[in-house]
Amino acid sequence: MSGTAGNSPHGGKPRGIVVGVDGSDQSICALIWAAQEAQRRRTPLHLVTAYTVPIFAASGLDGGYATVDDTVIREGAETVLNQASAKVADYDIEIHASVETGDAAGALLEQSENAELIVVGSRGRGGFFGRLLGSVSSALPAHAKCPTVTIPLSCASRLPEAGVAAPEDQGRPSEQPDVEPVVLVGVDGSEQARAAVLVAAEQAQRWNMPLRMVCAVPPFTGSLAWVPAPLDREALYADIQIQLDAGKTWLQSHFPGLQISHKVFDGAPVEVLIDSSATGQLMVVGSRGRGGFAGMLLGSTSQGVLHHAKGPLMVVPDHYDPRLANRSDFGPLLGS
The missing domain is CATH 3.40.50.620 (HUPs)
Structure with a gap:
């Protein structure tokens, strides 16, 4: 030292x-x-x-600052x-x-x-x-x-x-969720999220822990009244799963020894990520993301998670990673 x-x-x-x-x-x-x-x-x-x-404003007649x-x-x-x-x-x-x-x-x-x-x-x-x-x-x-x-x-x-006391409003230990040895990363189909996934995979590999991709599907509300026909939620889930599987295969090609999984949640992205942050060693998100049915996981949502996360939160800035170039070779892209 x-x-x-x-x-x-x-x-x-x-x-x-x-x-x-x-x-x-x-x-x-x-x-x-x-x-x-x-x-x-x-x-x-x-x-x-x-x-x-x-700096204090002077009170004398000469004015100025001190x-x-x-x-x-x-x-x-x-x-x-x-x-x-x-x-x-x-x-x-x-x-x-x-x-x-x-x-x-x-x-x-x-x-x-x-x-x-x-x-x-x-x-x-x-x-x-x-x-x-x-x-x-x-x-x-x-x-x-x-x-x-x-x-x-x-x-x-x-x-x-x-040597710091936990907040009193955390509740009793028995009420706290178990913290798994896993790194979590929010995905929403954006290029920024895929770049964040690569950083999260590097962190999981560094810590010798599995990586879990988290995708939130918010409920449909009146704000989606422009949708021309009712959406089949089961079909939407099936489509997201196919795309997440493709993303997992792509990621595995760059991190062959890493244990990778994904999970889709029903709910508002902010709430899903906040709840998930309590269960992993680290939650990773990109600094910006996309809107759409799979999400808004990042952007303004990352701010919401930032203020209420229940565990360590890593925000990855926008950047280009050459490993993103071959993602389309492995199947459909989430959100495309």
Whole structure:
């Protein structure tokens, strides 16, 4: 383990895994998850906290603005960072840490240009350490250049090393769903979802776990009044199953040793993904998707899942993967 508060030792943006910390319980859970993932990947872990200097409007006749000395604020940020570094000191990983000034979302977005992964808590604290979590966890997945993982506080029971109490509204342990050793990925037939499936497969292979593709078929409502004829739901399900089978065969060609399955659920995509997120080690979605009968799994839906996921959620940004080129060779495409 090495590293202190400061810039990346390589003089540029950090590589490896970047985790946003602000001292909140959520960020501690994110920190432990990120450290465990960095150890599994054998990649460096970079801790980042950020603060802004408040600007006050002057009350004198001369007008203008006045800033405060940021020494105390920076020292507080460094204390948070040092405590976080100590929390993961025993992991067999290379650790670096830095205090950034300015908007926390902007700082982490800049880090995402070279990082493998950005990890944050799903909600955080206010104050001078600045929006590192909270609204930042919404801004990051939509604009980050690398996958973003958000860790909700409800994951505290999965991360005992964090030493954080789970929320009181989680219910008794007997009421909690069993967490399976599986990586889940939302699919809706879009190219973005297929790119996310490849990232999810890589993660499942890295963790030596099965991969399960999750597809939601929402109920038909009045909003579909333009449909010219009643849709045969059984035929729709059969068609989706054929296309999912084709997708599984394609994915298996790129990951021959990976155990892959798929499951179709009746229900609104947001609800299906939120419920499913409680049962797997990780839920993966793309940052955007398509509308249509198979879904809206991504796009605005990914935002809904982001705020209510019951387990770790990875959002994969739009990107081109050359392995997508031969998908049509394996059969019909979902949603086409």
